[in-house]
Amino acid sequence: MRAPYSRNLFDLVCEQAERYPERSAVIAGEARATYPELAQQVRRVASALRAAGIRRGERIGMLVNNRMEWIEICVGAAAIGAIPVPFSTWSKRREIDFLLADSRVRMLFALDRFGDQDYAADLAALLPPRAERYPMLETIVLIGNAALPGSRDYASFVAGHPPLEEEPPPGERSGAEDIAFILYTSGSTAYPKAVPLAHGATIENGFAIGERQGLQPGERVLLPLPLFWSYGSANAMCASFTHGATLVL
Template sequence: MSTATDMDAGPAGTFPAALVELANRFGDQEAVVAPEGRITFAEFVRRCDELAGAFAAAGLQPGDRVGILLPNGLRWLVTMLGAQRAGLVAVPINTWYRSGELAHLLGTAGLRLVVTDAYVFGKDMLAELGAAGYPEVFAPGPRAEGYLGALIWPAAQTFPPAAVPGPAPAHTAAPDDIAMILYTSGSTALPKPVPLEHGKLLRNGRAMGERMHLRPGDRLWFAMPLFFGYGACNALPVALTHGVTLCIQEKVEGDKALEFIERERCTVSYGLATAVRALLDAPSFGSREISSLRTGPVGFNAEDKRLAIEGLGISEACAAYGLTESYGFVTMTDAHDPLEIKLHTQGTVLPTQRIRVVDAAGAVCPPGVTGEIEVRGCVIDGYLGSAEINAGTRSADGWFRTGDLGSIDADGRLAFGGRWKEMLKIKGINVAPLEIEGILSGHAGVDQVHVVGLATPEGDQEMACVVVPKTGWPADEAQLVHELTEYIRGRAASYKVPTRFVVMDARSVPQTHTGKVSKLKLREMLEAAR
């Protein structure tokens, strides 16, 4: 077993050290349940050490970057922690990327190696990498520099066949070293590389887990992509700092997920709103015993939160606000907060973070007044790359500008108001889509509601509202639209009433690869249908 950390020096400051600490405390307990099998904490450390030795034998040096192009599972986790054990930087890669997107990432990330499989979700990875300009396949033998190629790791193998075992290097990462680089999923621009340090990841992971009241032996269900922030810089450090078993599935599939949660007795749910709906809509929901679910993060709007808390029975769920650049969450409710606080706020700031809301001039807003959210604390110093990529991301006094809207009440609780760039200009007045969505989600016939703005020839915007009715709702489309128009008219100013309603089936609502509703694609669909 690795001894790269001093167990008497306080909480571990790096991912490998945290894993060693867990192995020393809970060696024979399950660390991971995944498609490739199950491993204990002690076995997890052994496999990471073995892969770290193979990386060193291949000539990789501390600070070099290794791409992870694999589905959720043991191979993904061992590659992440094995690279970090060797002092390397892990770069998770979106498995949905095609050659053009891979070319951008590999060209900007400076990867020396990509760990992948021959096929991922039916896609020929070597062909995609070749089309991206990186056709090399890894061959044994140390090389001090240059791209080493794609290291193929089949799911049936516990170790990549082409890798050469070697002793784990004595060097390991330091708390202020970069643990991983995540690429944000921008909707209108190329993804930005976000560098995340070991120490900040673990400090914020501890704080997040404490708000959820996690304890050793908890079992965390995760089926969203690990390569995004919700997995890599949120669920993973939370698990590593609380002795939690990671129960991993490759993707969200309602009936399979319910069976998995029941069988594994999962206690922590890490599913976004679309995952919650997938469970609730699954034919076997109601026949599966999932009462073991106790806590976990829930969505932004009140209806999504209610579905998780009351629909799935996650009574100690936590509302939260955060972003990849802030190492996970910035604010959270406590697991034991009253339901109304969870439904209508994103909680108070974590002890690792600072938050403020400012107006257009940069002045701090009074309690209850909406402005732009700015954060400090466990926050990145900047994106990797040129100064241009960081332009406008900091206030004059050094706070990170999130581009999100919100207000903080007199008790210090944040109410999220949506993205600044999603604000609509209706008859010259700013309107927040989240406000309208919150009102309409209270109608008994509404399952989902999504508000977007469509450009008008006059340079203004038309407010369009996509509605997914609840299954079995008796009103026809025209009647439902009439009801919704009158419903919001009685609860908001006239300029906040959408001028266009579109009733849509849930399966037709476009999603991003992370399982979120894509408002960009929704807008494009509605524009094309004009």
């Protein structure tokens, strides 16, 4: 099939919204979004990020499991040239401490809890006692019902912001060689290592994978593995989006 012309993930979703206006882009439990609906919500998240002062090249941490918000934040960041940094949702408190210090994120989106892990409590224990280790971190946005002093909740963070209507200026939008996201290795023998992946290469890789699999528009790709792994974000997500397929989380 014809390869997409887009060179960043935000443009890719917008391109497919025009090409496949009736196709579902993502199914995540009860949440569903067509390509146009996803593009609209991504623009809203991009507007909220810009209003929060996030600028090109700044990093956004994501301690989030496979859900619609993960996609919205990741693609929305690309609209303004920001860099998503997904964290493992298996991380314990000391690992979160390392990731926050090493990644130098300015904003963190985090679940309030995942499984038996209480991330709101972990973050409350780390901040402010160890805040000097994360000098770049200014804002925490929680997804869930728990409260964390000084944080914001995701719904109110996004609410009230109109979708980003104008096209980002050339100096702001992500280019093919800009970083799409920074993924951390598993850290099985040492601390995890940060690995940057570029927009253009990630899109081309995803398209090649989809072609090899014979993926067609409208078909569904089930992803039981985490999006914070390269198999999830760089492979399955990008193979789906480059082919107008549906990513099932």
